[in-house]
Amino acid sequence: MNLNQLTIKEARALLDKKEISAVELTRACLARIKATDKKIKALITLCEKSALDSAHEADARIAKGEKGTLLGIPYLVKDIILTKGIRTTAASKMLENYVAPYDATVIAKLNSAGAVLLGKTNLDEFAHGASTENSAFFTTKNPWDLKRVPGGSSGGSAAAVAADFCLFALGSDTGGSIRQPASFCSVVGFKPSYGRVSRHGLMSMTSSTDVIGPMTKTVADAAIVMEVIAGEDNYDSTVSRAKVADYGQNIAKSIKGLKIAIPKECLGEELSFEVKELMQNAILKFKELGAQVTEISLPHTKYGIPVYYIITPSEISSNLARLDGFRYGYHSKAKKGETLNEIYLNNRGEGFGPEVKRRIMLGTYALSAGYFDAYYKKAQSVRILISQELNSALQQFDVIITPTSPHVAFKIGEQNQDPLQMYLEDIFVSGPSLAGLPAVSIPVGFINNLPLGLQIIGAKFQEATVLQVANNFENATEWHKHKAKI
């Protein structure tokens, strides 16, 4: 086995026994990236020199006897999370040459934990999308089939983990952007509760649902990363002050007697026979493990997408208003001497891609005089209903399960001409985002050699339960052991 294929847990054991060094581990990842990323195109920026410097530093810390779960572990970051001195582009022409003057809180935490940053991964521009086809630079390929998308928006991170470019990656999830690509690439994608991980230094998309989370090869590894990145931060007033649980502690505890709900709306007629079959197999597996599985109804689930596509563009229209091309970002070549307004129009009109423009306009429309009540206020009201429905189900049940996505990865170019079709990707993942709940996608099987994910949703701040259920399922199945042949 090559070192880059290790899980965090396996690498930790070898590093602690001094059987391998952080430098060797980092070199193995760099070699894999250099040999394979020409085909996958998961990375926007590779940081070879600084990665090796960090690895040497980690080895020195290990030699001094320092212990740490992520000390010397190489990782990649979605290119929407700020890294001081390293380009952060958001996969947008607008920020093609932007260099952040400070680190995001999660990066600062990983730095001090001694994790080794390898580079920055591709995404849909400003995280607007579900396939990475909206990247202003290139589309990432799915390691399971290079003709297909890796999902999105954290598609670069998902593909990189699936192709063993790193031991883990960070993604961000606003309405499914960690979970859906995890489903398409057969990796673990964990979206924490809203407010569990600091958003400071994550470029804002939808401030009321954005959250950073890990993408890993196993559930246990997701728990390890969460313990490092979660928790209070004075730079983000929406972060919870609640103590961060020891997520690894009860992860292996049996789920005998645990109550699992499956919404009948998630097994509807529009779902293919193959997806339903994988879900039925998952239900059987949970029953074998001693859990009680009950079918429930969540009638407001279907409104998740229309609600999401009002709330999200509304917040985007205001969050992206800061990008005017003066303090930083794209500046039009158009001549000086124009009015200030004309300069704004040129900078923004030329700097943003089509989906970003659509969302800014949709949000501006929904918030504009005369439409606010019909769209924004209505969407917020339905959001409350969706949230109450999920919360009340989670008072009776420990977790809710659904397929992560309604189908396996689609072909590149297959549905990017119709923005609405792309929005429907979020059918099962938007609800937990709107309600701020923790949810994970883990491998649940394959349809014609293409992976699919199972989503497990928990009550707010009950990440430990979600990880426990996911870990039990993973240990009882072999799906996560399948590797893309690339």
Place this chain on the structure above:
Amino acid sequence: MSLDITEIKHVAALSKLGLSATELKRYGEQLGAILSYIDQLAEVDTSQVETSTRLGDNFNVWAEDRAIVWDDDGRQIALEQAWETKDRQIKVPRVLE
């Protein structure tokens, strides 16, 4: 349904996006289709929803009101991003005509 040209022009202006005639037409059609889909929200009864309901606990994060000196490299990086600078300050066009 498609947003008519006056509406889409108004939205583009409010959004501070300079768009070509082709773009205006295309986005008008696409936004119209998306809004028609979103119109299904009208069928949901929200008369009992208390819109002041808060999702999550909010609290103030207090900080002492003091200036923190930024390290030189951070300040340098920030200034290098600007379109135009003068005397270590970012220069912008007149706001008031």
